[in-house]
Amino acid sequence: MTDTALPAAAPAPTESPLRRIIAEFAESRLALLGVAMLVLFVGAALLAPLLVPQDPYDLATLDILDARLPPGEVSGTGLVFMLGSDGQGRDMLSAMLYGLRISLFVGVTAVALALAIGASAGLLAAYIGGRTESIIMRTVDIQLSFPAILVALILLALLGNGVDKVIIALVAVQWAYFARAARGAALVERNKEYVEAARCLGISRARLLLRHLLPNCLPPLIVIATVDIARSITLEATLSFLGLGVPVTEPSLGMLIANGFDYLLSGVYWISVFPGVLLTLVIIAINLVGDQLRDVLNPRLKR
Template structure:
């Protein structure tokens, strides 16, 4: 009986402490309790650090061809102490190319997501706040984006325009805003009827100030969660485009293109050329998905208890 009473007191004290914290502090505490989410966060951190400090953790240049210095013996070498992930048919170190390839995938993932967040949140906020014809048009445009085959749309843009890294993440970002617009619209519709918005309207605040000053800060939590999940999806999309030959062009070390180059040698026993870039994609996307799912649970006020 005494043990039960002590547990109840302890739970009461914990709840009282959590009530005094902000949403973000409370969410961080709940996030730390989610082991899978923390595992995903550490995967992301490790890969980001590897990409940043790539010159210090690899011994070679990603485009260095050792067949010119060591002869044909450096071609398609299996994983060993000298070449941790083996070499490709050109004698390039796959481990080095995988590490440098993380830079490209992360750059496209973050940049394209930032573009889609800006477009989607602005359009979704305008649609949710004003409603009427504006809401109908933006909602119709959002449904069109969702209905059109996403990969084919990107392929059409990339195939028509000259290939370049900025163009690639701009093309992906411009057509991936629909999910952010839908999330922002739903949140704004709920918040625009709240008392603090009515108070801002009553004192004569401009619509632009109400949206950006009062509403947007209160919908950051679901936007951040959607952003985390979207980065993984965009990295997968970029890898698919590179695999098909419409993404990053050689000799830059794109993971998708490395898989495409090595697939013809996979069945003949040279599996490392395509397996290690594939594992890198899987680990990075898994990290973002686990972290995004945990972040969603941590920032959901309905799961506070």
């Protein structure tokens, strides 16, 4: 009897890292709730001109006689203020959605710029080493030794009000977090085989850092960026509440809360409370997503 060779078993299909991350992320119902909330908030902010009954920036549509109307009240022009009106006669729902656009724009833009600057500095510090690393990391240590809100207040006192000024201040107080995290991750990666192979092949330093080292350092940076978006929105709201953030003509959620603070004791609660609730829900949604991303990208921290 002749032996017949058995057919070789087909190799098991390997799951892509992206699919694995999505599958593990979807295991958390709270994370999915956070994603749903963020999609709702971002969609409402982007579609605000189509959804709201009034443009809060158009002075021609405002009437001082409609100031501080309670929720559900009808204005003289027949407009129903579902969430009431503020001290300038603006529909609160319209002002909140437009304010949400500014808050999200400031938070995302500031974190994106801080990530780019901080990651570049951290990678250079870890890869080059020596005096360059000492200078960069001592600068990071000095930056982190001061409270972020204090540095932002000083910068805005010098720069003045404005959305661009707030973004500059937030980048200045947040880039150091990304620099330290990027350096720590790059120190682990720089002596691995793929980096040594890239050096032996004569790949340029810029290409090695951007094409090989940076992608392997991104997971902790993504987690920090997600959490820092919520932190940036909170800082911007705090600065605007103190009168050093965005201008009154472009109110963010923080500015809307500040506008109604003086009326709280007189019973006009909706001007501050409704924007405050929306701000809280946005921060909660971002933190829910960030917590699950942390657990997925760094299983050692999984609770």
